[in-house]
Structures are given as C-alpha cells and as structure tokens.
Amino acid sequence: MAAIGAYGLWGLLPLFFRLLHHVDPVEIVTQRVLWSLLLILGLLALRRGLPSFFTALRDRRLMLPLAGSALMIGINWLTYVWAVNDGHVVAASLGYFLNPLVVVTLGVLVLKEKLRRQQMLAIAVASIGVAILAASALTTLWISLALAFSFAFYGLLRKTTPVAPMTGLGVETLLLTPLAIAYLTWEASHGGVGFGQDTPTTALLIISGAVTTVPLVLFAMAAQRLPMATLGLTQYLAPTLQFLCGVLLFGEKLSAGQMASFGLIWVGLILFASDGIATARRSRMAAA
Template identity: 90%
Template sequence: MRRGLLAAAGAYGLWGLLPLFFRLLHHVDPVEIVTQRVLWSLLLILALLALRSGLPPFLAALRTPRLLLPLAGSALMIGINWLTYVWAVNDGHVVAASLGYFLNPLVVVTLGVLVLKEKLRRSQMLAIGVAAIGVAILAASALTTLWISLALAFSFAFYGLLRKLTPVAPMTGLGVETLLLTPPAIAYLLWEASHGSVGFGQDAPTTALLIISGAVTTVPLVLFAMAAQRLPMATLGLLQYLAPTLQFLCGIIIFGETLSGGQIASFGLIWLGLILFASDSFITARRNRLATA
C-alpha cells in the first residue's frame, strides 16, 4: 500500500506538470508529438528491460494471446488519451483537459464498483458525492469543450482498468503497449515526412524536446502501472485529483485561461471531497493498526 501511494503521487505529480512541457512544442503537429513519444518511449523501455533482465518476460507476453489482447486494448486507450491531451494543451484548452482528469476518478470509482465489485464505506460515498457535485458544476460551465474532458476521462479510466486486470509486470506491459503503437506511429511519420512537415530535426531545441518526450511519457506511466496493481480502484481514483489540480493551476495562473465563479465553487467542493476521503482513509488505517496490535 505504501509503495502504491508513493507511485501514484509521483505519477500524478508529473502528469500535473505536463502542460508546461507540451506548450514548449506548440509549433509541432500534435499527432507527430504523440508518434515521437511512442518511438522514443519504446527505445527507453527496451533499454530498461535489457538492463533489468526483463526482455524474456516481454517476449513471452508478445507470444501470449491472453495478455496481448487486453494490452492491445490498453494501448488503444492510452493512444487516444495522449492525442486528445496534447491537442487540448497546445490549442489552449488546459482547463478543459484538467476537467477530464477531474471526471476520471469518478469513472474509475464507478468501474471499481461495477466491474471489480469493490465496496465503498458510507463516508467514502459521501466524499465521492461531494466531489461529483463539484465536477458537475465544473462541467456545466464548460459545455463547448466537454467532449475533450469526456474523451480524456473515459480513455484513461478504461486504461487503468485493463492494466489492473492484466497479470503482467508494469514495465513489461508498457513495453508491449508501446510496441503495438509503433507501426501506426512510423506510418504517420513517413506520411508526414513525404509532405515535408516533420518537426523532428527542425532545430536543436525541438529535436531535444521530442527525444525527452520519451522519458516524460515512460516514467509516470510505469509509476501509474505500479500504483494500479497495489491500490484499490477507489483510492487510485481519488488520488488522481492531484494531477488535474496542478493542470488546472497551470491553465489559470501560467497560461492565463479564464475562470468563472462556478468553476471556483466546484474547485472548493472537489477539494472538500478529497479531504473527507483522506480523513476516512487515515482513520480506517489507524483503526486497523490498533486492531492488529
């Protein structure tokens, strides 16, 4: 549990600061940014697997249909999520993207209850209800960009569910997902190169940022996969509010996006829900320790 909490905090903290990174690549086609993320991530992952003697399990997973099929599904979900997110950030919709990740924990908790049959305590249900009201207010104030938020919320929720249900090590699974995304990524880059509009090689800073995008992609995903295997879906879902909170602050404070009164009210309700959930988790953990002692 402790390792899962640390991994989740690291993943969501890094994701929360991603708008700052991708805004530096605003002049590059969003699809190319995603394809470059795929290719450089694959090289990094293969190197890490080789260093950790992880290539045999990686190759075994590629030959196992019961692992390959769900990983193909999770690869599709993360591909949709990446493309939507990069486009939203570079088109000036950071707040809408943050709303998607505010919505995501509610979808995650719902999947945990409906699919995994996880049980919620009454206090947890109250916390989620308060946060849901806040998200509903936030959604109502941004209807024109709600499709961005919904695409991000549902794609990442199903990604997390598929990874939780797939019995494969985090790095191995991420390697398979990235490898499955590589052929369409290469095909797009070849098509783009034939039209003379590739950003890679355009100048040194752009090229360096595209290469770094591999590490920026891989590290939080590995941390998230570790957390998904160690934490209940409800806990994982509520912790995820850290990432959209940071994204939300980036959009408002750094990029100057507008903030309405309704959005301010919803923000307060979401954090109230988080405080209630965290308090319940702390009290329950303390009670369990005392009972064990």
C-alpha cells in the first residue's frame, strides 16, 4: 500500500508542477527542499523523533550513504521539474519506465536477489517495450536516463541504510538546505525570486513541501520492506499516470512505436503480477 500510494502521487505530479510553469525550475526545487525540511522537523517533533534525527547526524556510517542519497534525489528533482515545465512529460515518464529495470538489475547484482523464471520473462518483455520507447525519443533520452539512474541509486541507498524513513529524509533535506539557501540568496539578488510574487504562487511553493515529503516517506517505507524486484516493477504505476498526463492533458505527440511499447510493458507487468499472486497463494497453502 505504501508503494502504491507513493507511485500514485508521483504519477500525478505533472499536474502540480504545471501550475508553477512560470517559476524557475531550480527555485522550485530549492523551495521544495526548504519547506520539506520544515514539515519533516515538525512531524519528527510531534512523533518524538528528533533524538533519533540528531543521533543520525552524528553517525558517520549513516551520513555518507545519506549524503549520496541526498545528491541522487536532488538530481532527480531538478531534472524532473525542468522536464515537466519544458514540455517533456512523456520523456520524464520514459525515465520512470526505465527506472524499474535499473532497480531490478541493482537488486540482482548488488543485493543478490533471485528472480523466478516468470519474473525474468516479465522483465524481458518490458525491456523490449522500453527499448522501443527509447528508440522513438533519442533527442530527449538524456532526461530519461538521468531520472532512471538517479532514482534507482536513491532507492538502493535508502534500502541499504539502516535509518527510519522520516529520519533519513530529514537528514537528506538538511544536507541539501545550504545549497538551496545559497541559490535563493543569489536569485534574490538578481530580482528573480518567484516566492512572494503573488498569493497562488507562494501557496503552491509552500505546498510543494508536503507534495515532496509524503510520497518520499511512503517510498522509503516500501523500499525497506519489499524486494527490489517487486519495488521496481510496481513503479510502472507512476510513469503510466505521467504518460497519460502528457498525452491526454498536455497534448504531447504519441507515435505508433510508443503505443506498441506501452502494450509490451503492460504485458510484462501482467506476467510479473500473476507470478506474485501465484507465489503468495502457494506460500499461504504451504503455511496452512
């Protein structure tokens, strides 16, 4: 449920960021960082989690991987916001279609996770679909690759770092905060800050903290509890919703090759899901 909630919210993010198309993408990301940090610290205080937060800050073994995950999520946010506001929602969705394949590969190579035969078939079919989709969008492929690899490594780092989801996210946003403040200070000196221009823009930038924090906390919960293979292929929910936003709501062009690739991707999803259901049923029968 946490994974479905995270990916469902991420799938609808283009609708939110299009409302901020008149704001510099870097400022949107920096505002996300600052308002997310305030929200997370408030939630940690309510849940009496601040001691764990400060303990994590003093633990060098945690700070290194969390610095890495902060870097990965920062790259991911900036690339995604720029792509959406520059009219490349379909390219962004392709990045998140590629991401599960990268995640599954990392799970097998780094975490030594095992794949069943039908899971491998599902990944092969989905990979063909993604390859067709990539071939039809070579000029924006860098957007897709940046999103796919940055979020895959973010998920791997969060899965292998023994820290609570909210605490880890708080440390990540705190590490990004100096960069955010430095950029906003520079932008303010050049008269280009969008915050405070008008009430709707200011409200949306403040809300971006919650829009950022809620799905990331849900994702961190899911990443610690699900195998990387399952987590990776469940993620197809988000790019599917993003793709539909780009084509149906924002009027981006859809080629025949792209349509064929989506059919193959969904065949792979059906194969993977049916394998998971069958395995769960066998496990319940064995336990009974």
